[in-house]
Amino acid sequence: MTATTSAPKAMPAPSVAKDDHSEGMSYLESLPRKTVTVYIPLIIIMVVLLFPFYWMFITAIKPDQDLLDLHGGNPLWVAEPTFRHFYKLLFESNYPTWLWNTMLVAVCATFLSIVASVLAAYAITRIRYKGAQTVGGLIFLAYLVPPSILFIPLSTIIHVYGLFDTPFALILTYPTILIPFCTWLLMGYFKTIPYELEECALIDGASRWQIMVKIIIPLAVPGLISAFIFAFTLCWNEFIYALTFISSNPNKTVPTAIVSEFVDGDVFRWGSLMAGALVGSLPLVILYAFFVEHYVSAMTGAVKE
Amino acid sequence: MADAAIARTNAAPGEPSTWERLKVNRNWLGLWFMLPAMAFLVLFLVYPLGKGLWMSFTDARIGREGRFVGLENFEWLIEDRDFVRALIFTIVFTFVASVVKFAIGLYLALLLNNNLPFKAFIRSVVLIPFIVPTVLSAVAFWWIFDTQFSVITWGLVKMGLLDRGSPINWMGDPFMAQCVVIFANIWRGIPFIAITLLAGLQTVSPSLYEAATLDGATKWQNFRYVTYPLLTPIIAVVMTFSVLFTFTDFQLIWAMTRGGPVNATHLMATLSYQRGILGGNLGEGAAIAISMVPFLLAAILFSWFGLQRRKWQQGENND
Numbered sequence: 001m002t003a004t005t006s007a008p009k010a011m012p013a014p015s016v017a018k019d020d021h022s023e024g025m026s027y028l029e030s031l032p033r034k035t036v037t038v039y040i041p042l043i044i045i046m047v048v049l050l051f052p053f054y055w056m057f058i059t060a061i062k063p064d065q066d067l068l069d070l071h072g073g074n075p076l077w078v079a080e081p082t083f084r085h086f087y088k089l090l091f092e093s094n095y096p097t098w099l100w101n102t103m104l105v106a107v108c109a110t111f112l113s114i115v116a117s118v119l120a121a122y123a124i125t126r127i128r129y130k131g132a133q134t135v136g137g138l139i140f141l142a143y144l145v146p147p148s149i150l151f152i153p154l155s156t157i158i159h160v161y162g163l164f165d166t167p168f169a170l171i172l173t174y175p176t177i178l179i180p181f182c183t184w185l186l187m188g189y190f191k192t193i194p195y196e197l198e199e200c201a202l203i204d205g206a207s208r209w210q211i212m213v214k215i216i217i218p219l220a221v222p223g224l225i226s227a228f229i230f231a232f233t234l235c236w237n238e239f240i241y242a243l244t245f246i247s248s249n250p251n252k253t254v255p256t257a258i259v260s261e262f263v264d265g266d267v268f269r270w271g272s273l274m275a276g277a278l279v280g281s282l283p284l285v286i287l288y289a290f291f292v293e294h295y296v297s298a299m300t301g302a303v304k305e
Numbered sequence: 306m307a308d309a310a311i312a313r314t315n316a317a318p319g320e321p322s323t324w325e326r327l328k329v330n331r332n333w334l335g336l337w338f339m340l341p342a343m344a345f346l347v348l349f350l351v352y353p354l355g356k357g358l359w360m361s362f363t364d365a366r367i368g369r370e371g372r373f374v375g376l377e378n379f380e381w382l383i384e385d386r387d388f389v390r391a392l393i394f395t396i397v398f399t400f401v402a403s404v405v406k407f408a409i410g411l412y413l414a415l416l417l418n419n420n421l422p423f424k425a426f427i428r429s430v431v432l433i434p435f436i437v438p439t440v441l442s443a444v445a446f447w448w449i450f451d452t453q454f455s456v457i458t459w460g461l462v463k464m465g466l467l468d469r470g471s472p473i474n475w476m477g478d479p480f481m482a483q484c485v486v487i488f489a490n491i492w493r494g495i496p497f498i499a500i501t502l503l504a505g506l507q508t509v510s511p512s513l514y515e516a517a518t519l520d521g522a523t524k525w526q527n528f529r530y531v532t533y534p535l536l537t538p539i540i541a542v543v544m545t546f547s548v549l550f551t552f553t554d555f556q557l558i559w560a561m562t563r564g565g566p567v568n569a570t571h572l573m574a575t576l577s578y579q580r581g582i583l584g585g586n587l588g589e590g591a592a593i594a595i596s597m598v599p600f601l602l603a604a605i606l607f608s609w610f611g612l613q614r615r616k617w618q619q620g621e622n623n624d
Contacts, residue, residue, distance in 0.1 A: 050434075052434075130331070149597055
């Protein structure tokens with residue numbers, strides 16, 4: 001039963017442990033000293049981390065004539081904000097289609113991956129068939145195979161399967177990135193669920209399938225949410241497959257469209273580009289804002305377990 | 306123990322039919338449950354991996370099956386200056402970016418581990434660069450480091466550090482462009498490392514520090530002899546992932562420089578795309594991609610042993 005004692009830590013650790021430090025030895029530090037050693041460096045790092053977003057936002061709401069004028073006035077501020085770039089983006093370009101494509105691909109690929117991962121994780125942790133351990137190890141290895149060594153052979157395979165330039169090319173290839181991750185994450189969650197529940201159900205005549213659907217899955221909901229968020233983010237972020245397997249403009253996803261469609265010859269439309277980048281990040285930021293805890297635990301859990 | 310109990314119940318029903326047995330037999334049941342995941346991984350991961358290896362030994366081009374040419378692709382690559390340059394830059398890129406990411410990430414984790422107001426809020430804000438799709442933030446860097454209209458140049462001029470007449474050619478100068486992409490990679494990687502290390506730090510009991518301090522340990526000794534040993538396993542894993550993803554990075558470079566100027570910022574992944582997909586030489590592109598494998602294997606072995614120390618998922622709970 002080592003699993004039940006060690007695995008749950010992945011989940012509550014960030015929220016529970018933070019209270020531990022409310023006392024400790026912090027009284028030894030005086031405020032001026034702490035300002036120099038903690039607050040100032042922290043503020044500097046935060047500013048550097050967030051500055052690009054500020055700059056994106058400022059650029060996106062700047063009128064075109066101010067964009068390329070660094071010397072009259074302060075470029076870090078906008079005197080007359082405009083939403084023209086957003087308007088153009090949403091009503092005069094294919095942007096809504098790209099957003100829709102990205103959403104469609106991300107939702108389908110995430111859904112497929114989670115179904116496959118729940119089954120696989122359940123089989124590895126609970127059914128424990130012969131070779132389950134080896135398969136678990138292989139799935140971990142699959143997580144370490146990066147898309148950048150697969151995209152060339154995959155592109156020929158996609159052609160052969162007749163999937164080139166369709167959303168299916170992405171919906172079917174993304175799970176190879178997502179399944180290893182989700183399986184790994186869910187294995188940790190399934191292990192936290194006591195075996196006794198399952199034994200009772202087996203004795204009452206429940207099948208494995210019923211046990212999984214009625215007992216394990218409801219109890220693993222936090223894990224499923226984490227897996228969903230992380231998988232969705234990875235899909236939204238994916239670039240190299242989308243760049244290689246999709247060629248026509250209306251089938252593109254946001255990341256690939258952004259880098260190729262906002263440049264007219266040598267003219268960079270920075271305003272639209274930045275507006276597009278902001279709007280493209282928005283769904284993830286919203287999702288993330290609602291589920292920070294799940295997100296953090298998924299990230300740390302995946303590494304710690 | 307629990308396992309044995311389940312096995313007994315499985316065996317219980319007297320004379321089951323073949324179908325019944327298939328339904329309860331663990332190995333068959335396991336196979337059914339594994340099937341969807343395995344299908345995806347075999348069709349779209351294992352098979353392409355094998356095919357990629359095969360293609361690296363052929364002269365395949367777009368629209369034409371390749372003939373087997375043995376090691377020819379690799380022989381050419383060794384003499385190809387662009388490839389050698391990309392290989393060296395990939396290694397430098399990975400090394401510099403990983404080391405700096407780790408140093409700043411660890412520092413940030415230690416800072417965040419202090420007793421701060423609005424802790425949860427700060428922590429979630431720090432993660433934002435990691436959430437936002439790489440390409441979209443790379444586009445922002447592209448603009449920040451624009452050669453003519455860089456806001457960084459503007460800032461340096463304003464602070465009197467730079468002469469107004471001589472702007473820095475960020476993206477046009479090979480060395481500068483290399484620095485810029487490394488900077489962008491570091492920027493993006495810090496949150497992941499900081500937050501995971503922070504999670505590790507929070508599992509260290511404060512009483513250990515109290516005891517060490519009572520024994521007269523300085524802050525540095527506290528870190529060196531308490532924090533560091535306890536964090537080693539998680540550092541090993543985090544750094545493996547960091548190295549792995551930095552080494553195979555594609556999107557950041559492609560969005561910012563496409564390998565330019567004069568091929569100075571090509572990583573192996575971007576060179577492989579340029580030769581294989583844009584240039585149409587699939588065999589050569591595959592050979593470049595396959596050349597990354599030895600380095601990846603090194604990273605995987607490293608991670609394997611890192612994980613072994615921590616009894617990872619598979620190893621534990623085997624009764």
